[in-house]
Amino acid sequence: MGCLAIAHLSVIETLRRKEFYVVLVLIVLLAAWLQIANIGASQAGRFSREIVMQIAWLASFALAAPLAARQIPSDVEQRTVYVLLARPIPRWQYVAGRGLGSVFAAVVCFTGLFLVLVGMLALKGGAALFDPTLWQAFVLQVTALTLLCSITVFFSCACSPAGAVTFAILLLGVTRYGGQSLVEMIERLTGFQQYLAWIAYLALPHFEFFDISRRFVHDWGPLPITTLAQIIVYGLAYAVAAGAAGTVIFRRKWL
Amino acid sequence: MGYRPLAVVVVCSLIAVLLAGLIVARTGASDQRDSDVLARLFGGTAEIASQSAMDQADLYLHAGTGHACGDCRHAEEERAIPLPLHAAVDRLHGETAPREHKHIQGAEEKEILPWFIVAVRLNPHNVEAWLDGTYWSYRTGETQEAERFITEAIRHNPEDHRPYLERGILYHRLKRWEEAARDLETSIKLYKTLNDESPFELKAARIYLRDSREHLSNQ
Numbered sequence: 320m321g322c323l324a325i326a327h328l329s330v331i332e333t334l335r336r337k338e339f340y341v342v343l344v345l346i347v348l349l350a351a352w353l354q355i356a357n358i359g360a361s362q363a364g365r366f367s368r369e370i371v372m373q374i375a376w377l378a379s380f381a382l383a384a385p386l387a388a389r390q391i392p393s394d395v396e397q398r399t400v401y402v403l404l405a406r407p408i409p410r411w412q413y414v415a416g417r418g419l420g421s422v423f424a425a426v427v428c429f430t431g432l433f434l435v436l437v438g439m440l441a442l443k444g445g446a447a448l449f450d451p452t453l454w455q456a457f458v459l460q461v462t463a464l465t466l467l468c469s470i471t472v473f474f475s476c477a478c479s480p481a482g483a484v485t486f487a488i489l490l491l492g493v494t495r496y497g498g499q500s501l502v503e504m505i506e507r508l509t510g511f512q513q514y515l516a517w518i519a520y521l522a523l524p525h526f527e528f529f530d531i532s533r534r535f536v537h538d539w540g541p542l543p544i545t546t547l548a549q550i551i552v553y554g555l556a557y558a559v560a561a562g563a564a565g566t567v568i569f570r571r572k573w574l
Numbered sequence: 575m576g577y578r579p580l581a582v583v584v585v586c587s588l589i590a591v592l593l594a595g596l597i598v599a600r601t602g603a604s605d606q607r608d609s610d611v612l613a614r615l616f617g618g619t620a621e622i623a624s625q626s627a628m629d630q631a632d633l634y635l636h637a638g639t640g641h642a643c644g645d646c647r648h649a650e651e652e653r654a655i656p657l658p659l660h661a662a663v664d665r666l667h668g669e670t671a672p673r674e675h676k677h678i679q680g681a682e683e684k685e686i687l688p689w690f691i692v693a694v695r696l697n698p699h700n701v702e703a704w705l706d707g708t709y710w711s712y713r714t715g716e717t718q719e720a721e722r723f724i725t726e727a728i729r730h731n732p733e734d735h736r737p738y739l740e741r742g743i744l745y746h747r748l749k750r751w752e753e754a755a756r757d758l759e760t761s762i763k764l765y766k767t768l769n770d771e772s773p774f775e776l777k778a779a780r781i782y783l784r785d786s787r788e789h790l791s792n793q
Contacts (some may be wrong), residue, residue, distance in 0.1 A: 365634065366688035499667055505657075517657045525663075531670050537638035539672045546669050 322416035325403065329420020330427060333386055339428045342378045346432055349374060350439045364443050369536045371439055375432035376460055376532070380491060383425035383464050387471035388483040390417040391569065414472065414566040421468040426461050433457055451541040456531050458547070462554035463529035467491060469558035470524055473565035476572065491526050498527030524557055612695045624697035631689035631706070637676040684714045690723075698730040705740050712744060720744055735764035739779050746782050751789040758783035 333339070353367035391414070394400040403413060440447045447453060467487060474483035493501070505516045528550045531542060542550075613620045633640055678685060690707030693700055704727030711720035724744060727737040742757035761779045 365685045499671075502663065502667070514657070517660070521659060521663075525666075528666050528670055533638040533671050537634075537672075539637070542669060546666065550666070550670075 322408075322412040322419060325408075325413060325416025326420035326423055329390060329417060330424045333421075333424035334427070339382060339431065342382060342428075343431050343435070346371065346375055346378060346435050350435050354439060354442060364447070365536050367439065367443075368436075368447065369532065371436050372456075372532055372536065375429070375436055376530075379425065379429035379432055379460065379464060380467060380488075382428045383421065383467050384471050384484045384487045384491075385480070386424055386428075387418070387421035387468040388475045388480040388487070390421050390472060391475050392480045410570050411563075411566045414476070414569050415562060418469055418472045418562050418565070421472065422465045425464045425468055429460060429464060433460075447535075450535065450538075452531065452535040452539070455541050455547055456535050459529040459531060459550060459554075462551050463526055466524055466526070466529075466554045466558045466561075469561040469565075473561040473568070476565040476568040490524055494523050495526040495530060498525060524561075525553075529554065612692070613697060616696060620696045621700070624693045624700045624703060627689045627693035627696060628700070628703055628706070631686045631693070631710075634686040634689060635678060635683075637672075637678050639673055639676060681714070683710065684716070686710055687714070687716070687719075694723075694727070694730075701727065701731055701734055701736050704731070704737060708740050708744060712747065717744075717748060721748075733764065735761045735779075736775070738764065739775060742779065742786075743782055746786055749789070751786045751793070755783060755786040755790060758786065 350367075350371050353370060391400070394403065394417070400413070404410070408416075437448060440453075470490065471483050471487040474486045477483075478486070501520055505513060505520055508516055534540065534542065541547075616623050687707065687710060690703050690710065693703035694707065697703070704724065708720045708724040708727070711717070711723055721741070721744060724737055724741040728741065731737055738757045738761035742754050742761055745751075745754035745757060758779050762776065762783065765776055765779065
């Protein structure tokens with residue numbers, strides 16, 4: 320219960336800030352422009368679908384990482400953490416609460432951006448709204464945001480908020496956009512070097528598994544349910560592990 | 575507080591883009607006077623971005639999977655390295671981002687057109703993008719769009735023989751013989767004065783021109 324109360328606090332704090340609304344307005348304007356400009360042929364929907372989807376997905380990451388990074392350090396800076404911990408709350412509940420809060424807040428922001436995409440698809444005829452791939456993509460992005468928030472909270476326990484954002488965004492960028500290239504690079508190595516690089520690769524958070532935008536945009540159909548479940552379990556397990564590691568560092572560093 | 579690194583990245587990128595634009599404008603590497611707002615925004619990187627938009631069109635043509643690879647089967651066999659969890663990771667990559675070769679067909683081909691528009695807005699001197707855009711517009715039944723597109727290509731590249739040839743062929747297909755003959759003649763005239771490296775294009779222009787003249791004389 321304690322961690323949920325703290326999480327609730329984080330969501331309210333986030334919604335009081337203005338950055339989400341600015342991003343939301345920008346994405347609404349982009350979607351409206353794509354709708355009005357009607358670039359290319361009237362039936363071409365993949366282009367605008369992909370642009371709005373990618374921007375919404377990237378904006379949700381860009382909102383989530385700083386949001387998660389400032390949770391604990393700002394509490395320490397403003398000494399709120401001592402007030403919160405003066406109550407009989409276990410330390411792990413405090414970290415979990417702040418982590419969950421950033422996840423909830425990131426998901427609320429992402430849902431707002433996702434609704435813009437849904438609105439645009441509805442205006443384009445609405446057939447894509449019944450494609451299960453869209454909803455799978457939503458669920459996977461929520462899992463990816465959970466993972467990103469958890470990793471950022473972990474880094475924020477170990478370094479400054481700016482450093483936490485940088486490390487988290489770097490990991491996100493490298494794995495999401497270079498995941499397959501990393502595998503190809505490792506495949507070209509030989510012997511012990513290859514095993515070492517492979518173990519390091521496996522230890523990374525694989526954000527590329529959560530990106531099924533290509534399946535949705537190019538009508539490849541939904542992922543098999545077992546694969547979807549595997550990816551979600553992987554993301555949540557990694558998020559819990561990163562959160563637990565963050566708790567250990569937090570207890571040693573500040574208390 | 576947490577936004578500082580992102581702000582630095584955004585500001586550095588903007589400075590880089592602006593500097594690239596200034597350098598290109600000063601060296602005269604690209605004529606910016608008739609450029610779209612997108613081209614001005616991207617500056618010197620616009621040519622790369624334009625080519626990238628062309629690549630996206632190709633990607634869309636292959637339903638997001640890119641070109642087929644002749645040695646794919648061989649590559650997949652080679653990929654079967656005895657590393658722990660390698661097969662599982664490879665399967666997840668393949669399922670989240672499909673790799674099978676596929677071509678979009680019929681009305682779906684219209685999906686690639688927006689990328690040609692983006693490509694030419696980024697770099698109005700990317701003649702290949704104008705030509706491909708015209709061909710695909712015509713192929714998907716958007717003949718008016720094809721004509722408008724290639725006419726704009728001529729406005730941006732009046733010294734290049736290829737847009738005239740493409741518009742001549744388009745008019746020939748639309749049985750507008752007089753306009754076809756006029757454009758094909760201009761194309762041949764420009765071709766002779768500019769370079770001598772495309773005999774196929776010259777032959778094509780002459781064949782279409784002869785045919786257009788025959789139709790005109792029969793009318």
